[in-house]
Amino acid sequence: MSVETTTEAAPVPKKGMNILFGLTLLGLLLFLWLLLGVSTTSFWTSNNISNLLRQGAMTAILAVGQTFVIITAGIDLSVGAVVGFSSVTVAWLLQHGVPLWPAMGITLLVGVLIGAFHAFGIVRMGLPAFIITLATLTSLRGIGLLVTNGSTISISDESFTNFSRADFLGIPSLFWMVIVVAIPAYIFLHLSRWGRYLFAVGSNSEAARLSGVNVNRTIYLAYILSSTCAAFVGLLLASRIGIGNATQAEGWELQAIASSVIGGTSLFGAVGSVHGPLLGAFILATINNGANLLNVNAFVQRIITGVLIIVIVYFDQLRRRGSR
């Protein structure tokens, strides 16, 4: 049922409209790859593809977490800051002699606590999601900078840093992490009752409450999942760059939100999927990657990304209206 939730107000939704939309995005992604394959010599090299998959992987995981929150009609602006903060956390723990696995576990736990704090602010203090996550965005950067004294903590554990460079079955391990996150996320959102509750809370929280849905718990769940995904990405980033640095992942929250929206998530809530944001993230990564290969000025790249977001989401809106 949730598969159909992205079809808006259609008197008779076409079967598999969402799947079709997924295919359209997939088509766009393949088209971009084809185009870049023709117009550059270096795109279809294993090096570049691995690089692209690594680039897209982290945004993709953030976007999935972000999507849970957006489906409840919320927003999580803190994810970029959580990524940076988590890289500092794990680096600091390793520096202080905490073994690798506990250090990673504690970092994820910090992610859980940050998410719980967001939900606490929303549910108990009555703050708008925008405000509480904006507040932690700036605070977490500050705490990270304080801990590192404004510099970076390098990570000497090689098994940790090697992970991000490793391949498994010829595919970068970072990309495997997307799958590790996406499969449970898909089961959670599309096959379990908790996923349904996210949609219900995003559509009409009062109706959900009167139907026996624990609205507060659902909100906690959404923000905890988002922050935990961000903490996980923080681990991946720390592994990739080999340092903990609070200023890393600047602006990634916007990348995550953009990926989610490109993937068909509605910022008004109650519409979204897991596969959409994944495709959205890799479309964004491809655009950046392609622009690099084509030697497009880095400043112009930003403009192109902005314009493409408008175009893609506009076409999505048209498609929805058309199906009405």
Added chain:
Amino acid sequence: MTGLHDVSHRHEVGAATIAKHPVPKGQPILELRGLQKKYGAVEALKPANITFLSGEIHAIVGENGAGKSTLIKLLTGVIRRTSGEVFWCGDAVQLATPNEAISRGINAVHQEVVLCRHLSVAANMFLGDEMNKNGLMRKRAMTDAAQAVLNDLGFNLPAAALLSDLTIGQQQLVATARAAMRGTQFLIFDEPTAYLTRQESAQLFRLIRRLQGEGVTIVYISHRMEEVFELADRVSVLRDGTHVGTRNIGETNDAELISMMINRTIEQIYHKETLPIGATIVETRGLSGPGFENVSLSVRAGEIVGLYGLIGAGRSEFALGLYGRQPVSSGEIFWQGNKVQIRNERVAMDLGIALAPESRRDQGLCLNLPIGMNINLPVFDRLSNGLTINRRREIDNADRQISDLKIKTPTRRVLASAMSGGNQQKIVIGKWLSHGAKLFIFDEPTVGVDVGTKAEIYRLFARLLEQGAGIILISSYLPEVYELSDRLHVFRQGKLVASHTYRSASHEEVLTQAIGV
């Protein structure tokens, strides 16, 4: 847009400035010839010939989906017609945009108030037509002018108050005053009394008659027969997109109109069966909470307990308290003889209480989710095998309720927002049928619901009672609670002020107790 001069002129004389139109009373002001609207292959309105006479009150009745709202949208320029002609004061007109309709003097007051809740009453009345001086708004002057209009209309409403501070009924009056102020010649009311208290309805009726006296043509759309007979000069009936006929009010009656509307006679809309009354399901003793005080009542298996009162009298608040949505400050609740604390909705549900709340839009439905998901929302935990939902059971449960309740939809995947009021109400009810509740609370279950669906809902009540459930029926519509309730409790200002057994008091008596005169 009207200039400053125009507006200031208007406010001086208030509502009495309805422009004199050229069509003499009783002559055709708006004529529809073969007016038709198609959505793709679906004919929402079959070619209709209706003539509206200047200065008349013309009621339009029909079940949900009969084409009433299509007709309003055509007349107010919200949608374009597929074919046919419209003559306004004898001239062929397009009515292609809302602006065209408004500039010709055609306005509508909608059932759901479409004003800005965060602005003042005065600001809403002047919205889009503000009084300016040197590019700045003349706030004080507008407030005074609006107040003059409200006073003139006999509405006891403060023009400076925020719209959100008013009840829905009062907001409706503001919407009407707004339309009356704007030189309207042709005013359409779309079920205006659905959310009004009796007093507010009376005020509205006075206003409608007054507008009529000033030469305004009124189109009045309602489900309530007695209002049609009280107000209208003529009545047109729509059924399945067809204009079935128009009658002079003096030459028709309830039975004829209803049979025209549904093409079958309903011997008894209020389907009541006398069932053996069983054990007490729930009892409250001195229950108090926000908006209600010291309420003691009980519900037994097989009976309907009616709660009647004006909106805001504490009935819905009591229901929300009993359901655990609002905290109860004192008093006791006994469930099947055992004292219970209902701290939240989940506790209520687990005991076996089901609530179909007052507002379908705000409390009942997730409008932008599919019908099936709405129906299954309370029972997803029971449709799940551990981690995941059993897809087969999910589909079966939704489809069963859809066919049981005759919800008119091709599939469970249609969004709830695409459904008519009656069908939406069925979805709200359908949510609870698979839950196996013992006590059903129906809060205003038939507001904005057509006669046919009403009868279906009443039959459903009987079915639930036969299965041994008890029902609390909250309604502002006296004939409904009066005819259906085994016991009828009257609420006034948060207190239970009177109790009657079936038909043991007259309508007048009950009404007097509710109003407290």
